[in-house]
Amino acid sequence: MKKCLPLFILFFVLTVVLIPTNLLNAQPTELVTNGDFEMGLNNWSYSSTGSGSATSNNEGMGANYFATIETLWGDSYCRQTITIPSPDLKFSYKVRNNQSTMYKHYYVKVALYNGSSELGFLLDESTETITEWMEVNHDILSEFQAKYPSIDFSFADSIRIYFGVINNEAHPASSDFDDFSLTYEEKSTPTVRPESKPAWTRTMPMTCWQVWINEDNMFEFIFWYPCKDNNWVRIYDMEGNMIYEVDVPLNNPRIVVDLPDGMYNVKTFRFDPENPIQEFLIGKP
Numbered sequence: 001m002k003k004c005l006p007l008f009i010l011f012f013v014l015t016v017v018l019i020p021t022n023l024l025n026a027q028p029t030e031l032v033t034n035g036d037f038e039m040g041l042n043n044w045s046y047s048s049t050g051s052g053s054a055t056s057n058n059e060g061m062g063a064n065y066f067a068t069i070e071t072l073w074g075d076s077y078c079r080q081t082i083t084i085p086s087p088d089l090k091f092s093y094k095v096r097n098n099q100s101t102m103y104k105h106y107y108v109k110v111a112l113y114n115g116s117s118e119l120g121f122l123l124d125e126s127t128e129t130i131t132e133w134m135e136v137n138h139d140i141l142s143e144f145q146a147k148y149p150s151i152d153f154s155f156a157d158s159i160r161i162y163f164g165v166i167n168n169e170a171h172p173a174s175s176d177f178d179d180f181s182l183t184y185e186e187k188s189t190p191t192v193r194p195e196s197k198p199a200w201t202r203t204m205p206m207t208c209w210q211v212w213i214n215e216d217n218m219f220e221f222i223f224w225y226p227c228k229d230n231n232w233v234r235i236y237d238m239e240g241n242m243i244y245e246v247d248v249p250l251n252n253p254r255i256v257v258d259l260p261d262g263m264y265n266v267k268t269f270r271f272d273p274e275n276p277i278q279e280f281l282i283g284k285p
Contacts (some may be wrong), residue, residue, distance in 0.1 A: 050074015
């Protein structure tokens with residue numbers, strides 16, 4: 001009598017045969033468009049809070065192009081918003097300053113973005129001392145997890161890359177930027193499908209992660225782990241009078257509050273304000 005293979009063996013064989021070949025030869029996927037500026041400043045948006053300009057330049061016939069930001073005063077920058085398939089990203093760029101003083105410097109920032117607002121910076125670095133080309137490399141996921149080990153930022157589907165120059169002197173300042181790269185690499189090694197796991201269980205309540213005074217002199221808050229609803233935030237003056245209340249939305253856990261100068265008490269809670277999740281003081285001169 002002819003013997004048949006057990007059903008679970010047949011299923012395993014078919015699963016191996018049907019693995020897509022592109023996963024076995026995966027290459028890093030570049031997510032930045034025109035990061036080398038060979039197409040001028042296409043795909044980059046320019047803004048300035050003072051007087052400045054952004055141009056694409058090279059240093060002779062046949063030379064590669066790069067971006068130059070010159071600022072007479074204030075903050076001038078370029079920005080690109082990028083949809084990311086995963087937070088497991090490699091980021092790199094090149095930079096040099098054309099002047100070097102303590103009052104003017106370049107900066108590069110990478111911000112989390114959820115389609116409607118920025119949720120905080122994964123990377124924010126600057127210097128005023130580099131006058132030769134310098135290459136900078138970052139592993140976005142591992143560096144963020146090392147800094148904030150308890151936070152998961154996979155809910156953000158985009159990031160924004162900024163590069164710019166800040167000048168607080170009365171003389172022009174400029175920096176050159178080139179070869180911006182943000183890559184994502186699919187896993188090339190097939191893995192066995194794990195057994196089903198228990199449903200995710202919340203381990204902590206909504207938490208205020210950051211609060212600061214923004215450029216418009218308003219208090220700005222970012223919260224982690226919001227629930228579907230009842231994410232209450234109340235602000236009281238120092239006499240105990242409630243002056244602000246909001247139910248923080250799940251899909252945009254960020255609030256901006258315009259208050260006069262002074263000290264305030266903040267409480268976060270779900271149902272009972274007498275038993276807050278967090279209670280802390282904020283203030284501005």
